[in-house]
Amino acid sequence: MNKTVNMNLGGFFFHIDEDAYQKLNRYFDAIKRSLSNEGREEIMNDIESRISELFSEKLTNDKQVLGIKDVDDVIAVMGQPEDYKIEDNEPSGENYAYATNRSKKLYRDKEGGILGGVAAGLGHYFGVDKVWIRIALVLLVFAGFGTGIIAYIVLWAVTPEAITTSEKLEMSGEPINISNIEKKVKEEFENVSEKFKNADYGKLGNQARNGAERIGSTLGDIFITLFNVFAKFIGAIMVLFASIGIISLLVSLFTLGSTSFMNVPWLDYFNTFNYTNTSMWFISLLFFFAIGIPVFFFLILGLKILVANMRSIGNVAKYTLLAVWIIAVGILILLGVRQATEIAFENKVVEKKIIDLKPNDTLFVKFRYNDYYTKDIYHTEDFKFVQDESNHNLIYSNNVRIEVMPTDENVAYLQIEKEANGKSFTEAKKRAEKINYGFKIEGNQIILDNYFLTDVNSKYRGQEVSLYLYLPKGTLLKPDASVERYDSSDSDFFRLRDSSNYSYRVGNEKIECLNCPADENDYDDSDTENTTKVIINEEGVKIENDTVISDTKDIKELKINKDGIIIKTK
Known part of the structure; x- marks a missing residue:
């Protein structure tokens, strides 16, 4: 049974067998003896950190104990101190195999970088010069709509910086062993020493005095560069959209505007809504100037952002375009006001037709359609152009509605109101009189055009x-099913059901459905909790929603129909 030792190595805590611990100590002592005093502590710290990483890869849980085999495996990777010479460039044996199989890791190289070391780190990782990486990122800024900046910031945020010697070796793909760690540390130590040896101490005072100013200037230059790149991007977007806008306006001008000289399908629709009788070509030209001139100045602004030395178009051109724009907008405003005044007044003509109903007759109502203009009563148009059998151009519309209303008179009657708009009451009435609407009353049947x-x-x-x-x-x-599409009656007085089989009777306050199902009856469903239904039939007497009525004053409504006795309480 061997003892277990707790060991802190490279900032990590391990459980290790006592024999393995002694062997690891002898290994560290041998490494120290093989190193010179120059940079020994830094080298040992990096070696311990690397061995700690190797041990961590072997552990599957925190309670696992490291043994002699684990120490031997680490020594096989790191190598014996006496197997290396600093001037050797290539590892050999097992270490060479480990080196060739080891893949690179992506780090940021701030020592070889300008900002965050992203480009230098990518250069190490892909084995290319960092200059080409920087060129690619710059191209992405302009050709990729600024994606180069986003890519750089994202890589800066997610990529760790190579700080330790082990990380710097991993970045370049070199094996992390005693020889390379010692070589790397000594190279850095020699670089620093060389800088101090070659330093002009007479200038150090001035450099220290101007250091803060240079740092601030560098940061300012970075921000200015980023702002300029962003401004160029915005300028390119402005030029792109402005160019598309001007091209679209030119196409519209020569398509819509040319309809004044040729017959095109949409010209009739335009003339129908063109209450001022202004030429479409002239209106198209006005819109071209009103929209195109601001878009043109927008294009010029974008070009000036992209091209710093771009010459101005001149004050004469600027003021001329501004005057044309003001005139175009002014005329459009005047046309808009005239357009509004042409429909400012509404008037109608009224026709009243008496319906001669015999006592106990049922009034039938239905809508009909003209199969010359449509093949279905449910196919409706608010407005469209048609031509009758005599080749006359007409406006066809299904903008027809019917409303059932009560009357105190003793006879039923139909009131037809034709409505239209105009620039005066007189003109609106004349236009309403020109509406051609057909209907027919035959005994107890009303047939209405839709x-x-x-x-x-x-x-x-x-x-x-x-x-x-x-x-x-x-x-x-008894309304036909076709009435539902055009019914606009007040639902409190008449609620039309979606069936042509239902019959109705006009009551004191509303029209009652005589043969509707119980769930579609006239009483308000919201009052069902205050409603008592008594059903008397061959099965006996049935009371639904039992309610205690202590006083007849509590009764709001009493109905007797084929469903039974329905009592509503207050």
Whole structure:
């Protein structure tokens, strides 16, 4: 049974067998004896750190004990002190095999770098000159829309700096053994010594005195460089989008503007909404100047950011373009005001038709469509151009709505209201009179067109047809399924169900559904907790939602129908 020793090596805590510990101590003593006094402590610290890393790779848990075999494996990697000479450039034996199989690790080389050492570290890792890495990053800044800056910052943040001797050897892919560690430390020590030997001590005072100023100037230059790169990027974006904008405006000018000289599909639509009768070419030209001139100045600004010595376009050109822009915007504002005034007033024409219903007759209502303009009653258009059988150009619209309303009169009647807009009440009424809408009343049946037509010269001025069906109390009503698409009745008075099989009757305050299912009945579903239903049928008497009524004043409503007796309480 061997004793176990607790050992602190390179800042890490290990459990090691006593025999292995003694062998490791003898190994360290041999290394110390093989080293000269120059840089001995630094070399030993790096060697201990490396051996600590090798031991850590072997451990699978914190309680594992290192043995003699583990020490022998580490010595095989690091080598015996007497096997090396500082002037040797290549390792041999087992160490050479380990060196050739060892891969490089990515670190930042601040000693060979300018900012954070990212480019120098990538150069070590890929085995290329760091200059080419820097050129690639600069190209990414301009050709990759600034991705070079982002890549550099990300690599700076995630890549560790090579600080220790072991990390510097890993960065260059050299084996981390006694010879290389000693060689690396002595090289750095000699470089520092050489700098001190060659230093001009007469200048050291001035250098120290100006050190802070140089550091501040360097940092300032770095920030200015980064700002300039970012500004160039912004300038390139400005030039790109401004160029696209100007090209798009030119294409629009020669496509939309040319419609004044040729017949194109969208010209009729434009003229229908062009209440001022202004030429499309002239409007296109105004928009080109109103939008294109600011975009042009935006392009010039972007070019000046990219090209520092770019000449100005001159004050004459600037003021001329500014004047043209002001004129174009002013005319567009005037046209907009005129456009608004053309639809400032609304008026209508009203037609009233009496419906001659016999006692106990049911009024049937339905909508019909014209199969010349459409093949389905549910296919609707708010506005489109059509041509009738006589080749007359017309405006076709399904902007028709119907509202069922109560009346105190003894007869039912249909009120047709045709509405339109205009620059005055008189003009709006004239335009409303030109609306052609068809309907038919035959006995107890009303057949309504689901569309209207108007002449294309009337232009589209918000034309619509509103139908008001006034029904006295007790009138029986059966609407067709086509009515649902155009119904705009007040739901508190008439709630149309999605079925043509339901019949309705006009009551005191609302229209009741006579044959709707119980879950679609007229009573408010929100009051079900205050509703008692008594059902009497062949199965007996059934009471739903039992409620105690202590006073008849608590009764809000009492209904008796085919479902039973329905009592609503307050």
